[in-house]
Amino acid sequence: MRAVIVAVLAVAAMAAFAYWWQLGRPVELTDAAEERFQCVSYAPYRRPGHTPFNKGLVISPSQIEADLAILSRHTDCVRIYSVDQGLSEVPRIARKFGMKVLLGIWIGPDDEKNELELERALGIIKRDADAIRAVIVGNEVLLRKDQSPRSLRAYIERVRRATNLPVTYADVWEFWLRYPEVAESVSFITIHILPYWEDDPAPIDLAIEHVVAVHERVQRAFPGHRIFIGETGWPSAGRNRDGAQPSRVNQARFIREFINAARLHRFDYNLIEAFDQPWKRRLEGTVGGYWGLYSADGRQKFPFSGPVIEQPEWLRAVAAGVAGAVVLLLAAWSNGPRPGGLTVIALLLAGFACGCTLAGQWQAIEHSSRDSLEWFVTGFYSLCALWLAVRLAQALNRWFEIGATPRPAPFAALVRWFATNEDTYRPLERSLGLLRTVFLFGMAAVCLLHVFDPRYRDFPLALYTIPALGYALLSWTALAPPHTAMRDRRPHLQVEERWMAYWLLPAAAWIAVYEGPYNPHAMWWSALCVVFSLAVLLPEFVATRRRRYAGQRQHA
Numbered sequence: 001m002r003a004v005i006v007a008v009l010a011v012a013a014m015a016a017f018a019y020w021w022q023l024g025r026p027v028e029l030t031d032a033a034e035e036r037f038q039c040v041s042y043a044p045y046r047r048p049g050h051t052p053f054n055k056g057l058v059i060s061p062s063q064i065e066a067d068l069a070i071l072s073r074h075t076d077c078v079r080i081y082s083v084d085q086g087l088s089e090v091p092r093i094a095r096k097f098g099m100k101v102l103l104g105i106w107i108g109p110d111d112e113k114n115e116l117e118l119e120r121a122l123g124i125i126k127r128d129a130d131a132i133r134a135v136i137v138g139n140e141v142l143l144r145k146d147q148s149p150r151s152l153r154a155y156i157e158r159v160r161r162a163t164n165l166p167v168t169y170a171d172v173w174e175f176w177l178r179y180p181e182v183a184e185s186v187s188f189i190t191i192h193i194l195p196y197w198e199d200d201p202a203p204i205d206l207a208i209e210h211v212v213a214v215h216e217r218v219q220r221a222f223p224g225h226r227i228f229i230g231e232t233g234w235p236s237a238g239r240n241r242d243g244a245q246p247s248r249v250n251q252a253r254f255i256r257e258f259i260n261a262a263r264l265h266r267f268d269y270n271l272i273e274a275f276d277q278p279w280k281r282r283l284e285g286t287v288g289g290y291w292g293l294y295s296a297d298g299r300q301k302f303p304f305s306g307p308v309i310e311q312p313e314w315l316r317a318v319a320a321g322v323a324g325a326v327v328l329l330l331a332a333w334s335n336g337p338r339p340g341g342l343t344v345i346a347l348l349l350a351g352f353a354c355g356c357t358l359a360g361q362w363q364a365i366e367h368s369s370r371d372s373l374e375w376f377v378t379g380f381y382s383l384c385a386l387w388l389a390v391r392l393a394q395a396l397n398r399w400f401e402i403g404a405t406p407r408p409a410p411f412a413a414l415v416r417w418f419a420t421n422e423d424t425y426r427p428l429e430r431s432l433g434l435l436r437t438v439f440l441f442g443m444a445a446v447c448l449l450h451v452f453d454p455r456y457r458d459f460p461l462a463l464y465t466i467p468a469l470g471y472a473l474l475s476w477t478a479l480a481p482p483h484t485a486m487r488d489r490r491p492h493l494q495v496e497e498r499w500m501a502y503w504l505l506p507a508a509a510w511i512a513v514y515e516g517p518y519n520p521h522a523m524w525w526s527a528l529c530v531v532f533s534l535a536v537l538l539p540e541f542v543a544t545r546r547r548r549y550a551g552q553r554q555h556a
Contacts, residue, residue: 002346013349013350017352024310025309026307031305036076038077040071040274055084061089101128102133107155118155122163126163133166136230152182167186170230183222191227193211195210197241204254233273234255235287237290240520242518248301248302249308252303253308258271276294288456321353322355328354332396337397339397340400358389381463407478439464439532440497443468444504447503451511459525461521461525464528467532468535507529511529
């Protein structure tokens, strides 16, 4: 039995290494035909605390100039979505770099604010017409239902009467088909095609084919109209949607292949977007913040030719695995029987797997945490995962050396210990019981959110891999000979813990069905839920059955 567990831990350690190793391999991709693109969406809200929802924020001209200096290396055009918060200076500064601007006028549900935006924009158009390529009146207004098609057309036609520049409106392609009358008011049609965000998401292998097909469909619906792709792109981080996987490699692949397809089909286009936008994570989850061709600190994410590496610093995760192996071995050695040779191997393998997993969790914290509260909560749970890894290592050491499996204390016993210092359970058992409750609550809460509000939510896979698989291993040792844990008549669970564990099973089934089999994140999360639930429930079930069977034999 011990050899089997060592083999399982060896598989876990190899899987952890293989995961990071493949992320560190160069991936050969098609080169872009050119390293310049036609136009790119520009929003300056890439620094800490910057958000368009802070109406008192004014972006300085010096920041805009620095941003456009970076972008001018690869394009001569930027699209902006509003002329508020200092963006009125974009055309003037763009002129210095020989760039043109697609000037956006933000139209929302508040007519008074729309009027102020229009007046400001018309003044900029009059002042900087030579630096403006076209005017975009409203962005996804019909999608958000901020205005009716009739009132939107009135805004567009008002701007057309005030300027000789081309005037358009931008929305998701489906809304042009739904409201074709808007086409009568524009100089050309601007559509958004985002394969990742489609109701039926397109995987990266089919993404360019999808863009081409949609462009052709819209062109057939509006013969004689020029079709401009106002937004297209791919995210570099975030949750999967069906088979659509955000990653640096996939983003590079999409952009390169799209540039080539646009050249072949003679598309006019604008990419989304210039810089990563951390503030968008509050609206769209992690993925919302990672559509930029440049990171929030202004670094280009990938080259336009040659291989691309998903995780150039993957060896740091391996180093974390080595550190984890040492920490778990020392932790077990310091609190329990001296580990023998086979135990040492098991602890080193478990520690390496845990260290690599926690490295993934740290990366997830950096990508997803939007404010100090989220940093605190995810940081707290990450420390709990580290503490759990240490305590599980000590439990594993005890089982390997003396055949004893500690039983996690139920929550009521923890309360009694805290209130009366009752010592029915040993410190190791209290720690395992407390951490089991913490992670049961966390996993149940995440499942609740994914069942009722899933669209923008990530799956915290790295965080819950250690508790799910760790408690499964603990339960396995409890069920294995010599069954000392099964003869322990202390209570296993409280009703609250039992129901949280039960809830994970239907939630896992719902998530798997809703997300679909092509979403590996959802499938792994569902598997973790089932494993954790069974790890919590099975020892109590088996112990109850064995005691009942033993009682029947005594009566017989």
